[in-house]
Amino acid sequence: MSALSKILELHPDRLFAADPLQRDIARRLYARIQDLPIVSPHGHTDPRWFADNQNWDNATSLLLLPDHYVFRMLYSQGITLEQLGIRRRDGVAVETDYRKIFHIFAAHYHLFRGTPSRMWLDSVFHDVFGLRESLTPATADLYYDHINAALATEAFKPRALLDRFNIEVIATTEGALNDLKHHAKLKGTGFEKRVITTFRPDDVVDADRADFAANVQKLGDITGENTTTWQGYLQALRIRRAYFRDHGATATDHGHPTANTADLSLSEAEALFSRCLAGASAADAELFRGQMLTEMAGMSLEDGMTMQIHPGAHRNHNAVIFERFGPDKGADIPSPTEYVQALKPLLQKYGNEARLNIILFTLDETTYARELAPLAGHYPALKLGPAWWFHDSPEGMLRFRHQVTETAGFYNTCGFNDDTRAFLSIPARHDVARRIDCRFLAQLVAEHRLNEDEAHELAYDLTYRLAKQAYQL
Incomplete structure (x- = not known):
């Protein structure tokens, strides 16, 4: 090591509280769960890595x-x-x-x-x-x-790293029109149940997209359904969901600008769909996205897939970057998001269904205590996803636990997901979540609000069991 270099070291007590009593409790909790398998039920790694193993x-x-x-x-x-x-x-x-x-x-x-x-x-x-x-x-x-x-x-081949990182299962995310050829290549390798897909239909439900009508036509071509009709379109989506399930999918994912939902009559939905195919106004596109969240909830009740709703990102805020480089270039910005009225049409129709599993995420932390925790603390169909994206940080995770636990408890949440393209960082991200949960639990034990045996059970559940349960893994 050169004289000018600095040592790279990771302190064993990183992220634990400075208070000695809480730190000692966190150490004991963490020691039991630090080596548990990683369940990564929502992410964006490239399935080609695992299929080709190059x-x-x-x-x-x-x-x-x-x-x-x-x-x-x-x-x-x-x-x-x-x-x-x-x-x-x-x-x-x-x-x-x-x-x-x-x-x-x-x-x-x-x-x-x-x-x-x-x-x-x-x-x-x-x-x-x-x-x-x-x-x-x-x-x-x-x-x-x-x-x-x-x-x-x-x-350092991808499959070897899956073993080294102790990743029990990792989910990728693909659009509705994806042929899933990389997942198909995994069949028979022993990795097809460890690397699974997730159904993300934004490409065929977002009528704001310039390619929406063309994508709906492709959906019809792939499935053999007449997607110029409302019923044919819905049936085509059911067929694609089944195709994704055949390639391991247990969940769907919906990245809408808002959490708005709708419950239109059949005639209203048919008319709206026709208008969207012809070229949607902004109002029609928003209404159609809302209707499709409710339709997708109904389909999840039919086929058992977990439904994830990720609203509130103002996508591609920097128009210059989007025009030059395309999406996902660091220019998405969190936006205020309302849930109580927005989700009411969907929840009035399906929220009391205990067999339905909807996971809600937010980029608007002001809604944790006021809206999301009370909703998830009441409706059987709802669970809360972990601190996400801009809030996937030690402070963000602590804010999440402090604001939702008193109303939703721990068991209306679903553990941690890393939501990343950066494969090699997955162990580090999960380790941060494990340490922060142990820190939070240690405070409850130190304040005599929880006994330590219960905290050990919770640490295991938050690290491992709740994610497997929520994503049906």
Whole structure:
């Protein structure tokens, strides 16, 4: 180690309370659950990785380019996406020297101080790659060469890492029109039940999309149904859901701008669908998305799939970035989201069905105590998803537990999901969630609001059992 280098170390008590009594309790709780298998029921890793089981090319393409947490921070400090090698839609040349890109990252690694990204990345560097010097401009080449050498080995092939990370099951997310060829390739390998898909039908239910009508036609072509009719369209969606279930899916996912739902009459729904195929107004598109959430809840009651609703992201806020690079480039921003009135049409129809499993997420933390916890604390069909996306952080996880537990309890939540494209960070993300839950439980024990035996049971449930139960795994 050079004289100018800094030691990279992970403190064993990280994220536990500073209070000695609470810290000791958290240590005991964590010791029992730290090595439990990882259940990753919602994420965005590439199924091709596991189907082909090929080595990754280099550190930059694996660790940096898929991770919008990384490049949104760099972009905020004036580093262009072209400099980071992000491909442009128009084919304009971007940086292709991956070592140079990694040097840019290393030179700006200080920007991530205090962020969850820093915690995840340090854990990857330390635990996955065995590095013991901190990332700096001076160690950038050491990092890049060390990581690339490791990635070329058998031990770093995707399936080997599934075993090393103790990932019991991981779900990817695919659109309704996806042929699922990578999941099909997994059949017979023994990994088909460990790497499963999730049905995300936004491409055929969001009438705001420029390709909506064309996608609905493709849906008809794939299923053999007449999707110019309302009933044919709904039947085509049922057929696709069955196809996804045949490739392991146990859940659907719906990323709508709002949580609005609707319960239209048959004639109203047919007329709305016809208007949307012809070119929807903004009001019609919003109403149609709302109607489709209710339709999808009904289909989940039929086929048993868990339904996830992820509202509240203002997608592609930066129009320039969207036009040049497309979606998912770090320009999505949380928006205020109302749930009580928005979900009422769906809940009046299906909310009392104990066989239905709907998981609600939010990017609007003001709704935790006021809306989401009371809703989930009453309706049998509802559960609360964990702190998500911008709030997938130690502080965000603590805010979630503090605000929802008194009204919804622990058992109307569903554990943790990592919701990530960054495969190597999955163990670190789950470890953060486990540590924060143990910290929260330790406080309850220290305040004599919970006995320690109950806390051990809860730590196990929050880490493992509730996720398996909620996602029917």
